[in-house]
Amino acid sequence: MTQQNEFQRLAERLREFANQRVWEPFHSPKNLSMALIVEAAELVEHFQWLTEQESRELDAETLTQVELELADIFIYLVRLADQLNVDLVSTAYKKIELNERKYPVEQVRGKAQARQAHK
Amino acid sequence: MTQQNEFQRLAERLREFANQRVWEPFHSPKNLSMALIVEAAELVEHFQWLTEQESRELDAETLTQVELELADIFIYLVRLADQLNVDLVSTAYKKIELNERKYPVEQVRGKAQARQAHK
Amino acid sequence: MTQQNEFQRLAERLREFANQRVWEPFHSPKNLSMALIVEAAELVEHFQWLTEQESRELDAETLTQVELELADIFIYLVRLADQLNVDLVSTAYKKIELNERKYPVEQVRGKAQARQAHK
Amino acid sequence: MTQQNEFQRLAERLREFANQRVWEPFHSPKNLSMALIVEAAELVEHFQWLTEQESRELDAETLTQVELELADIFIYLVRLADQLNVDLVSTAYKKIELNERKYPVEQVRGKAQARQAHK
Numbered sequence: 001m002t003q004q005n006e007f008q009r010l011a012e013r014l015r016e017f018a019n020q021r022v023w024e025p026f027h028s029p030k031n032l033s034m035a036l037i038v039e040a041a042e043l044v045e046h047f048q049w050l051t052e053q054e055s056r057e058l059d060a061e062t063l064t065q066v067e068l069e070l071a072d073i074f075i076y077l078v079r080l081a082d083q084l085n086v087d088l089v090s091t092a093y094k095k096i097e098l099n100e101r102k103y104p105v106e107q108v109r110g111k112a113q114a115r116q117a118h119k
Numbered sequence: 120m121t122q123q124n125e126f127q128r129l130a131e132r133l134r135e136f137a138n139q140r141v142w143e144p145f146h147s148p149k150n151l152s153m154a155l156i157v158e159a160a161e162l163v164e165h166f167q168w169l170t171e172q173e174s175r176e177l178d179a180e181t182l183t184q185v186e187l188e189l190a191d192i193f194i195y196l197v198r199l200a201d202q203l204n205v206d207l208v209s210t211a212y213k214k215i216e217l218n219e220r221k222y223p224v225e226q227v228r229g230k231a232q233a234r235q236a237h238k
Numbered sequence: 239m240t241q242q243n244e245f246q247r248l249a250e251r252l253r254e255f256a257n258q259r260v261w262e263p264f265h266s267p268k269n270l271s272m273a274l275i276v277e278a279a280e281l282v283e284h285f286q287w288l289t290e291q292e293s294r295e296l297d298a299e300t301l302t303q304v305e306l307e308l309a310d311i312f313i314y315l316v317r318l319a320d321q322l323n324v325d326l327v328s329t330a331y332k333k334i335e336l337n338e339r340k341y342p343v344e345q346v347r348g349k350a351q352a353r354q355a356h357k
Numbered sequence: 358m359t360q361q362n363e364f365q366r367l368a369e370r371l372r373e374f375a376n377q378r379v380w381e382p383f384h385s386p387k388n389l390s391m392a393l394i395v396e397a398a399e400l401v402e403h404f405q406w407l408t409e410q411e412s413r414e415l416d417a418e419t420l421t422q423v424e425l426e427l428a429d430i431f432i433y434l435v436r437l438a439d440q441l442n443v444d445l446v447s448t449a450y451k452k453i454e455l456n457e458r459k460y461p462v463e464q465v466r467g468k469a470q471a472r473q474a475h476k
Contacts, residue, residue, distance in 0.1 A: 006125070010211060017215060020224050026231035026287045029185075030166040030174035034286040036192070037163050037394060040156040041279030047149040048272040049264045049469040052408070055149035058203070066148075067205050070196065071214035073155070074207050077192055084177070086186050088193050092129060095190035096136060105139050112145035112406040145406045153405040156275060160398030167391040168350040168383045171289070231287040244363070248449060255453060258462050264469035267423075268404040268412035274430070275397040282394050285387040293387035296441070304386075305443050308434065309452035311393070312445050315430055322415070324424050326431050330367060333428035334374060343377050350383035 007089065011082040014075060032080045039072040126208065130201040133194060151199045158191040245327065249320040252313060270318045277310035364446065368439040371432060389437045396429040 018024050046066050047055050058066060081088045137143050165185050166174050177185060200207045256262050284304050285293045296304060319326045375381050403423050404412050415423060438445045 006208065010208065013212075013215060017218070021222060021227050021231075022229040023227075023231050028171035028174050029177070030169055030171045031286055033159075033163045033166050033174075034282050034391065037156065037159040038279045038283045038286060040152075040159045041276045044152045044156050044272050045276045047152050048269055048276060050149055052147035052149045055147050055152075056202075058148070063203065066203065067210050068214055068217075070200055070203075070205055070207060071210040073159075073192075073196055074211050075214060077189065077196065078211070081189055083175075084182065084185065084189075086189055088189060089125065089129065091186050091190040092193050092197075093132075095187055095194060096132060098187075099136070103140060108140050108142075110141040112140075112142050150405055153272065153401050157398045157402045157405060160395045163391050164395045167388055167395060244446065248446065251450075251453060255456070259460060259465050259469075260467040261465075261469050266409035266412050267415070268407055268409045271397075271401045271404050271412075275394065275401050278390075278394040278397040278430075282390045285390050288387060290385035290387045293385050293390075294440075296386070301441065304441065305448050306452055306455075308438055308441075308443055308445060309448040311430075311434055312449050313452060315427065315434065316449075319427055321413075322420065322423065322427075324427055326427060327363065327367065329424050329428040330431050330435070331370075333425055333432060334370060336425075337374070341378060346378050346380075348379040350378075350380050 007078065007087075011078050014079050015082060018079070027079065027083065029080060029083055032076055032083065036073060036076040036080065039069060039076060043069040043073065126197065126206075130197050133198050134201060137198070146198065146202065148199060148202055151195055151202065155192060155195040155199065158188060158195060162188040162192065245316065245325075249316050252317050253320060256317070265317065265321065267318060267321055270314055270321065274311060274314040274318065277307060277314060281307040281311065364435065364444075368435050371436050372439060375436070384436065384440065386437060386440055389433055389440065393430060393433040393437065396426060396433060400426040400430065 018027055043066065046062060046069065077088070080086075137146055162185065165181060165188065196207070199205075256265055281304065284300060284307065315326070318324075375384055400423065403419060403426065434445070437443075
């Protein structure tokens with residue numbers, strides 16, 4: 001089974017989940033973007049008072065919770081991509097290529113803040 | 120190639136991208152969660168003044184921009200999952216099963232707000 | 239009592255609250271910005287599945303919850319402004335003047351999306 | 358002039374700003390919550406790759422930008438409070454009192470993460 005099919009399978013499962021509950025009318029891209037950022041914030045909440053180092057060494061219980069937040073974000077992301085007919089994987093590679101040109105190694109080495117220049 | 124491998128391939132490409140730029144020290148889960156929510160907000164920004172209906176009927180130009188925002192979110196999500204050793208797809212299925220039990224069809228049909236009860 | 243003093247009074251009360259709990263070391267602007275966006279997301283969560291019209295006609299119980307979310311955002315905002323020595327009110331007026339020049343009435347009348355052009 | 362009046366004056370100025378541009382129809386609480394979190398994310402963006410220490414020692418240019426982000430958040434917060442008829446200052450004090458009971462000094466001293474227990 002190809003990766004594309006794996007994504008399609010997940011997208012279909014989520015479509016079915018929404019349809020069975022008659023939640024499709026609520027799943028406008030606008031609303032899904034709100035749901036996605038709410039889940040992203042639940043992820044951020046786990047890290048807000050941790051040091052960076054602590055965030056690299058989560059205990060098992062926190063890690064399990066963080067995993068489920070990542071799943072929630074992923075679920076809404078796949079649902080949104082499905083609604084908008086976007087192929088996440090190929091778009092990600094397209095974006096990586098853009099980033100490679102935007103942030104040439106020799107110019108940004110060791111300087112993550114260079115990224116903020118994109119505004 | 121299996122889906123797992125496809126994800127691994129993307130995760131590796133992103134790891135390489137960060138390593139070449141010596142950005143790994145900046146990529147603590149704490150910082151990546153911040154970068155992810157910033158990208159999620161750039162998605163939300165596209166929808167903030169649109170009606171729900173308009174968000175379902177994006178023009179080609181907006182759709183292209185929205186696609187790249189989805190890619191950015193996906194990129195940071197894969198990067199985070201890679202740093203934390205999380206398998207996004209299998210965790211997503213685990214979460215869907217939890218949701219199926221939490222939101223039984225007969226109880227939540229047509230009521231998306233039932234979801235807010237999870238707080 | 240002037241407005242400035244009212245803000246100072248609130249900022250002081252929050253400083254004291256943090257000091258008594260020895261939370262000052264956690265209250266770096268970085269961490270406070272994370273806490274603020276987490277509270278903003280709790281606000282968004284109340285509205286994510288509502289129509290715009292419904293969001294204008296909240297029932298009493300939801301309104302009480304929304305009020306407390308607004309308070310949480312305000313608390314972190316005042317705390318951040320205090321840490322960074324920013325006068326929120328005078329900066330707000332400065333920003334309104336910038337916006338008045340950026341969005342001339344005759345150009346943006348009835349078009350909120352004009353605001354997105356600021357990116 | 359009392360503080361209450363100062364807030365009212367700012368709220369009125371923002372109401373006027375929106376009315377002159379015929380933006381009131383866009384300013385549903387739902388949409389304003391989205392605009393607010395977008396501004397919160399622009400704040401977070403400034404801090405995402407900084408260490409906590411660096412975020413406490415911003416250079417003048419960054420501080421000026423951060424100030425304007427705080428103003429944007431404040432503007433949408435006041436606008437939302439105005440639309441929902443919420444008195445931000447008195448609600449903030451109410452919330453602080455709730456927090457004082459929820460986080461007794463002796464239990465949470467030096468442990469900011471105690472706050473996460475509120476979920």
